[in-house]
Amino acid sequence: MNIGIIGTGFLGKAVAIRLLNTGHKVIVYNRTKNKTESLKNIGVIVADTPKDLAQACDLVITIVKDSEAVESVSFDKNGIIHGKHDGLTVADMSTINPISSQKIAKRFLENGISMIDTPVMGGPSLAEKGELVVMIGGKKEVYEKYKHVFDHIGNNTFYLGENGSGHAMKLAMNLQISLLALALSEGITFAKRAGLDPKLFLEILNSTYFKTGMSVLKGPKMINGNFDPSFTLKMMKKDLDTINNTAKEFGTSLPMATLANEIYQNAVTDGLGELDYTGILAFIEKISKL
Numbered sequence: 001m002n003i004g005i006i007g008t009g010f011l012g013k014a015v016a017i018r019l020l021n022t023g024h025k026v027i028v029y030n031r032t033k034n035k036t037e038s039l040k041n042i043g044v045i046v047a048d049t050p051k052d053l054a055q056a057c058d059l060v061i062t063i064v065k066d067s068e069a070v071e072s073v074s075f076d077k078n079g080i081i082h083g084k085h086d087g088l089t090v091a092d093m094s095t096i097n098p099i100s101s102q103k104i105a106k107r108f109l110e111n112g113i114s115m116i117d118t119p120v121m122g123g124p125s126l127a128e129k130g131e132l133v134v135m136i137g138g139k140k141e142v143y144e145k146y147k148h149v150f151d152h153i154g155n156n157t158f159y160l161g162e163n164g165s166g167h168a169m170k171l172a173m174n175l176q177i178s179l180l181a182l183a184l185s186e187g188i189t190f191a192k193r194a195g196l197d198p199k200l201f202l203e204i205l206n207s208t209y210f211k212t213g214m215s216v217l218k219g220p221k222m223i224n225g226n227f228d229p230s231f232t233l234k235m236m237k238k239d240l241d242t243i244n245n246t247a248k249e250f251g252t253s254l255p256m257a258t259l260a261n262e263i264y265q266n267a268v269t270d271g272l273g274e275l276d277y278t279g280i281l282a283f284i285e286k287i288s289k290l
């Protein structure tokens with residue numbers, strides 16, 4: 001089976017490496033071609049267009065920024081749809097609006113192509129180890145046909161229901177991440193202002209029931225000012241936009257998500273968008289000075 005990956009950013013590159021290392025033939029496409037060089041050097045085939053990639057693949061996994069990017073690689077001139085053949089399946093692993101995803105899936109289906117949504121929790125390092133958590137929306141039989149592929153990418157896979165339900169769950173998850181990063185940042189800032197060692201703040205937090213993977217793994221990097229990105233702050237801001245817009249479409253408004261969106265937006269405006277999302281600490285430290 002040939003598997004195509006469209007989008008070789010932080011996550012797409014790691015998923016391509018994982019699939020290659022688990023014995024799959026992997027073909028990639030990226031809008032900016034030089035970002036595929038390191039994959040080419042380890043034996044991944046690089047396609048010139050999403051159409052060429054789709055023609056050569058059974059399963060195409062899209063891992064791009066947002067719904068506009070998914071639409072572009074899917075339906076533009078030389079998009080996936082133009083590489084249609086019997087049995088072609090698309091799985092979208094980007095984090096996008098579930099309602100947009102349903103529309104994209106419908107358009108694919110009208111053209112005889114099955115699509116499922118397969119967003120994930122976990123970053124590039126877990127992807128390379130095959131330890132992501134995968135949330136699936138779409139026809140169960142389509143997912144089951146490719147279950148073995150997703151089992152190589154993730155160690156926990158949840159089938160959730162119709163198209164869009166994977167993305168809806170993923171947005172609820174990213175809301176946790178964005179708020180946790182803020183809570184951790186304000187706790188560190190508060191402890192420092194009180195003259196306390198932030199390392200002790202983390203040590204105490206991590207000895208309690210309230211510790212999180214973030215406070216254990218990212219916390220030490222945060223207090224050392226290491227914000228090397230695996231998931232950028234601007235991408236988290238994109239997700240908060242998507243969460244708030246989707247909430248509105250669901251007829252709801254989330255006060256913390258609204259506030260978080262404003263704070264992450266201000267951090268992006270302040271030039272911090274390329275940092276890891278935990279770089280929100282640098283912004284909180286800056287604005288918290290009275």
Ligand SMILES: NC(=O)c1ccc[n+]([C@@H]2O[C@H](COP(=O)([O-])OP(=O)(O)OC[C@H]3O[C@@H](n4cnc5c(N)ncnc54)[C@H](OP(=O)(O)O)[C@@H]3O)[C@@H](O)[C@H]2O)c1
Nearest residue numbers: 007008009010011012031032064065069094095123230231
């Ligand atoms: N990194 C993580 O830990 C993580 C975890 C879970 C989910 N995600 C989700 O996965 C997706 C990718 O994230 P990432 O962290 O890998 O981001 P990234 O490193 O910034 O990569 C973004 C990718 O999207 C492509 N792209 C953006 N706009 C496009 C357009 N209009 N047309 C075609 N391609 C376009 C980029 O192509 P260019 O190189 O040409 O710009 C690049 O391949 C996002 O939806 C993100 O929310 C990421």
